[in-house]
Amino acid sequence: xxERIITVLPVKKIKEKKQNITVWSFADISKTIDQWLNDWVxxxxxxxxxxxxxxxxxxxxxxxxxxxxxxxxxxxxAWIQIRLGPNRVGPKGMLQSLADTVKLxxxxxxxxxxxxxxxxxxxxxxxxxxxxxxMAPIAFAKDFQMWDLNVGVLYISAVSxxxxxxxxxxxxxxxxxxxxxxxxxxxxQIVSYELSAGLSVLAIVVLTGSLSLTxxxxxxxxxxxxxxxxxxxxIAFITFIIAVTxxxxxxxxxxxxAESELTAGFHTEYSGMKFALFFLAEYVNVFIVCAIGxxxxxxxxxxxxxxxxxxxxxxxxxxxxxIWFFGKTFFLIFLIMWFRWTFPRLRIxxxxxxxWKYLLPISMINLLLVTVMAIMGWHF
Amino acid sequence: MFITDYIKDVFGAMKxxxxxxxxxxxxxxxxxxxxxxxxPDNRATLVLPDRFKGEVVMPHDxxxxxxxxxxxxxxxxxPNGTIKVVTKFDITPEGKKKKAIDKLVYHLELCTMxxxxxxxxxxxxxxxxxxxxxxxxxxSQLTKVLNKPGSKIMEGVE
Numbered sequence: 457x458x459e460r461i462i463t464v465l466p467v468k469k470i471k472e473k474k475q476n477i478t479v480w481s482f483a484d485i486s487k488t489i490d491q492w493l494n495d496w497v498x499x500x501x502x503x504x505x506x507x508x509x510x511x512x513x514x515x516x517x518x519x520x521x522x523x524x525x526x527x528x529x530x531x532x533x534a535w536i537q538i539r540l541g542p543n544r545v546g547p548k549g550m551l552q553s554l555a556d557t558v559k560l561x562x563x564x565x566x567x568x569x570x571x572x573x574x575x576x577x578x579x580x581x582x583x584x585x586x587x588x589x590x591m592a593p594i595a596f597a598k599d600f601q602m603w604d605l606n607v608g609v610l611y612i613s614a615v616s617x618x619x620x621x622x623x624x625x626x627x628x629x630x631x632x633x634x635x636x637x638x639x640x641x642x643x644x645q646i647v648s649y650e651l652s653a654g655l656s657v658l659a660i661v662v663l664t665g666s667l668s669l670t671x672x673x674x675x676x677x678x679x680x681x682x683x684x685x686x687x688x689x690x691i692a693f694i695t696f697i698i699a700v701t702x703x704x705x706x707x708x709x710x711x712x713x714a715e716s717e718l719t720a721g722f723h724t725e726y727s728g729m730k731f732a733l734f735f736l737a738e739y740v741n742v743f744i745v746c747a748i749g750x751x752x753x754x755x756x757x758x759x760x761x762x763x764x765x766x767x768x769x770x771x772x773x774x775x776x777x778x779i780w781f782f783g784k785t786f787f788l789i790f791l792i793m794w795f796r797w798t799f800p801r802l803r804i805x806x807x808x809x810x811x812w813k814y815l816l817p818i819s820m821i822n823l824l825l826v827t828v829m830a831i832m833g834w835h836f
Numbered sequence: 837m838f839i840t841d842y843i844k845d846v847f848g849a850m851k852x853x854x855x856x857x858x859x860x861x862x863x864x865x866x867x868x869x870x871x872x873x874x875x876p877d878n879r880a881t882l883v884l885p886d887r888f889k890g891e892v893v894m895p896h897d898x899x900x901x902x903x904x905x906x907x908x909x910x911x912x913x914x915p916n917g918t919i920k921v922v923t924k925f926d927i928t929p930e931g932k933k934k935k936a937i938d939k940l941v942y943h944l945e946l947c948t949m950x951x952x953x954x955x956x957x958x959x960x961x962x963x964x965x966x967x968x969x970x971x972x973x974x975x976s977q978l979t980k981v982l983n984k985p986g987s988k989i990m991e992g993v994e
Contacts, residue, residue: 532864536863538870538872540872
């Protein structure tokens with residue numbers, strides 16, 4: 457009798473500890489708020505309030521991401537170019553992007569005389585709305601997701617291609633040859649790179665057998681796909697990173713806004729807050745594609761586990777899932793920034809050669825390989 | 837073979853991109869390589885590179901002697917008329933006349949620090965100094981006479 461109690465006790469203790477640790481998680485916070493709202497105002501109003509809260513959270517995340525990513529980009533750029541970077545405003549220059557934002561807020565938002573005024577003013581908002589829509593299916597932490605839809609991957613690839621419309625709209629409405637050239641280049645680029653991005657995403661869909669982001673994350677419980685899937689998934693990861701770098705119009709694929717050739721491409725005529733919206737949308741898009749990359753290839757919020765190392769796996773479990781997610785995402789963002797400050801810009805013919813002659817055939821053959829691998833069950 | 841060339845192309849590209857990434861990652865992680873000088877803050881400890889060209893000066897030794905023979909090679913080499921050599925004739929102890937400089941006038945406001953005069957000088961009489969805080973309130977202060985008053989040419993420099 458006593459022996460049994462003694463053997464049971466430690467197990468209970470561990471369980472209690474685990475519960476204590478998972479108290480600090482986004483899922484619990486959202487559940488508490490949900491319950492409290494339901495008790496207070498009833499189900500209908502609770503839904504309305506929750507939508508408002510979610511919207512405010514998304515806008516807040518946008519602002520925060522804009523500030524953090526701009527300062528991160530400038531610091532990474534500076535260190536790669538053996539410079540110091542911003543170091544005057546705030547501690548170590550960390551408030552520089554805040555100061556820049558305040559400057560942009562008080563600047564005049566000009567609309568040129570010859571521009572198509574309606575489209576000109578609409579374009580930056582479309583860029584932002586696309587970025588906001590893409591936030592919906594991303595799982596930021598364990599059980600913390602705005603919209604868990606069963607075709608998440610399809611939704612992302614469908615919505616992300618709307619962003620080209622905002623760029624084309626801005627370029628066309630500006631009534632400026634540089635803007636139009638930049639927008640056209642960007643259109644050609646996004647349409648072609650969508651293909652290899654889609655095919656490399658399909659590799660993971662084939663392995664998982666599901667389009668839902670939740671299922672994809674769950675399938676990586678025993679190891680991330682980049683480790684489980686051998687070489688084909690690594691190839692898919694590389695083509696994915698190259699394609700999304702091109703899709704977000706970042707160097708070495710920043711032909712759309714090549715400052716040395718087209719002044720600033722599609723946002724030449726924009727100033728003040730309208731320009732800031734484009735700028736913000738670019739950075740948020742970088743965050744989103746990196747979040748998707750982290751979800752598909754690096755296991756989203758899943759902690760890093762090594763086979764049967766129980767102690768190590770337990771330590772990894774103690775780290776909150778949101779930290780895992782943001783850590784992976786920021787690692788990929790760093791990768792893309794590293795590319796930007798290392799490689800020179802491609803010409804338009806080189807850009808299209810790279811896509812149609814190299815990335816597309818490679819990712820097609822790779823998809824075939826992944827399919828064979830999935831059918832034969834050669835992955836872990 | 838087309839296919840082998842294709843695969844070679846892909847791997848060659850990956851390798852060369854990797855080389856670039858390795859170099860930038862080295863700079864990213866090694867902050868001691870940073871070359872930025874935070875100038876007004878570190879004015880006391882500022883270290884300029886050896887090849888920094890601030891202005892033309894004429895070094896004099898402790899006996900107030902310089903090496904300039906007054907050959908006007910620097911004046912001829914200067915692309916924008918920055919240097920004017922005013923010569924005079926000294927009488928040597930043997931009673932012969934000898935060409936020497938009266939004044940070597942240097943217009944700092946015209947100088948582009950191109951280093952051609954220093955290259956042209958046959959007797960190494962002038963060199964580039966590392967000073968760079970040249971702002972003055974009056975333009976005339978930028979016209980300088982490089983040889984010090986009362987200086988004469990060093991023994992043995994022809």
